[in-house]
Amino acid sequence: MRFPAVLLILLMGGVIGLQAVHERRGGVPAVDTPDMLYVRSPEAMRRLALSYRSVLADVYWIRAVQHYGSTRLSNDPNAKYDLLYPLLDLTTSLDPRFNVAYLFGALFLAGPPPGGPGRTDLAIALLEKGLQAQPDKWEFAENIGFVHYWWRQDYPEAAAWFTRAAEMPGGPFWLKSMAAVTLAEGGRRDSSRVLWQEIAKSDLEGLRNEAQRRLAQLDAMDQIDQLQAAADGFERQVGRPVADWDDLRRAGYLRGFPADPTGTPYRIQSGRVTLDETSRLHPLPVQPAG
Amino acid sequence: MDAISTEALTKHYHVGFWRPRPYVALDALTLRVGQGEVFGFLGPNGAGKTTTLKLLMQLIFPTSGRAEILGRPAGDVGVRRRIGYLPENPYFYDYLTAEELLGYFAGLFGYRAAERRRRVSALLDEVGIGAERRLQLRKFSKGMLQRVGIAQALVNDPDVVFFDEPMSGLDPLGRREIRELILRLRDRGCTVFFSSHVLSDAETLCSRVAIVAGGRLAAAGDLSELLAFQIRAWELVVSGVGETSLERARAAGDVTRVTALGAQRFALEVPLSADPLRVMNHLKTHGGQLVSLNPVRETLEDFFVRQIAAAPANRGLEPVAR
């Protein structure tokens, strides 16, 4: 009676051992093309899925996440995110309302190497696909704006998308603010000013106050530019940086004491004009170089 | 009103797919069974016995001819309230227990719960199933299944029962029990129609029999009548003779068998070709004395074999010029 049991255990051990050998050798011999996708065409996949479209979309979503994660964590320098977009495309073709796939998928796609493929164009394409299925989903528009803003530094485009998002049903009002701020940071003060003037008409007192403050900031930024131009002219003419406002007054560039819209005087030091830190308008929106 | 009657009941099958040839399973069977009879339906394998029973139960449909049970056509649903049927080699739902199976069938007749329980219990007792009645039928032996089969045929106290090979699978004790059950049914006034190829059962139970062979009815009628004039041989019992005297008779072919019954007492079998009186007279000259002279009647088996031999071998229809 013992013999068959021993035989069973030995054979099982053999099976496990051989599987380990298989594993150690690297599994099935490599193929040129990675074939994680048995079907590439989303249309064909929709057909084949019968009534299991949603579940298949979920499966492809899980695969996309796994692919992203394993590529990120991998030490192989050749590992690329080749399958990420195709998998996300399949996921969203099978289930066009799979919001999480669009939002997170775009994030995965936009991230620059080595944390992601750095394909902002694909990220935007994915989100625009989402908008096709749900044209009023403001989150998608907002995310497109974010991709433009954060990874592409295309501020006018970003602001345009934020505005679009704010105008969609359910779009939060603060997106308009964000659009305005984006424009300011992008150097488009006049567009920003227009937006804030719109917001200044709001019923909400807090929003009105904020809009007026922002408009004052924009004015301050204009004034600083003008003062800075004068200071630069002085420096070219006289050959040394402006030390204080008297220099400019004596040189004839200025009359009186320049102050910001709240009445706090500007400061000048070594030829640079800045807002006083104690001013209510501090800090001004940062303008990135270039 | 007859319990069962058939009129030229015929069943053809078509065998073969591309050019189906007809096969005659039953050819113009006409018979009558009166109420209260125990009727034996006999024949070799393949004779058409089961086919007839299935036609009566409307499990298959006749090619032509009619069948009636208690005056109603065989397919009538109403008449099935008053009949019971035991199929050959019965098989039931093996996930049910014997009790549940009978309860299920009893439910089909519309008995209320208490009545169902009573009937089921009584029937299982009658067919000799004890504690096994709570076991699932998949655990039953062939003999036990046979008993369950008989029980389910009787669940509604039928007026006519149809048994297809009721003794099959039973040991001698079981066969006797079922024989007694059939007699009890007869005593209750039930008509029993059973098919069998065990002739001894028919001999002990039946008042009337029919013999089918090759799909045709070979003979039908009262058992005693059928065998009445079929004298096979004579039995001559003599005393006071010795062996030697008998030798001459035997050599002459007048005696086919000699059985010693005692001292100088012999039973002689005289074939039909010989004359028993002549043999007697011959033995008398040697000092023999007549004890008895009786006809030896044919047994059912002899009769049966003779009928079968005359049966048609070709089961196909006569070719018709087209």
Added chain:
Amino acid sequence: MRMIGHVAVNVFKESVRDKVLYNLVAFAVLLIVVSYLLGQLTAGQDVKIIKDLGLAAIATFCLFIAVFIGIGLVWKEVERRSIYSLLSKPIRRSEFILGKYAGLVLTLLVNVSIMTAAFYAVLAYLDTQFAESVRAGWPAPATDPGMLKAIVLIFVELMLVTAVALFLSTFSSPFLSAALTFGLWIVGHFNADLRNFEAVVESRPAAYLARGLYYVLPNFAAFDVKAQVVHSLPVPSSYVATTAAYGGVYVSLLLTAAVMVFSRRDFK
């Protein structure tokens, strides 16, 4: 009616004793394991995946039950010859067929009901695992009663599949019946393609044939509103009612055909 009920209860008993209901255990295990793993595998921000999987599992497990028991409903009785003793009782052949059908539908009803209860229980538990703010972003609540519409239509679809399997079971062997039933189910999902055939194909007769088939073949795709209820898209009650009526009429057609075939059959 009584006869049908008796036969139906017997079919149900057989299914239970054949341990069919153990599939419920597999279903529960599947749901629980997947909901646990989901947190590990994806950026799971909602219960969409559990809803998809739960509905698909209910539909699929019960589809297999409907087919594999359905194809044997009549065939097994004839093959094993238990039908001989049954038909000698005062039961019509039509009552036998209808009783078998009702029995399997009853089994499926019990199965679907228990699965639905378990499904909602799992969803209710998962609901407690997410923050209020996240839940506010979901298109539908975790224990959305709207999903019952999908489940009702799944059940009607199962009734139709059962009827197909039963009809085939009256004259065909199990292997062939299974292949044909699954085949019809698959083709029934391609209905939309049949309708659009004429746009794709040159030959007029082929287009007519396709169109004809579109109307005649059972349109299983119509019963699938799983994606809609998960995304909380509107599924009008009138749609549920008319689609259920379509299913009911088709079932009646198949049962009538089954009774016709069965009533003429010789049981050799």
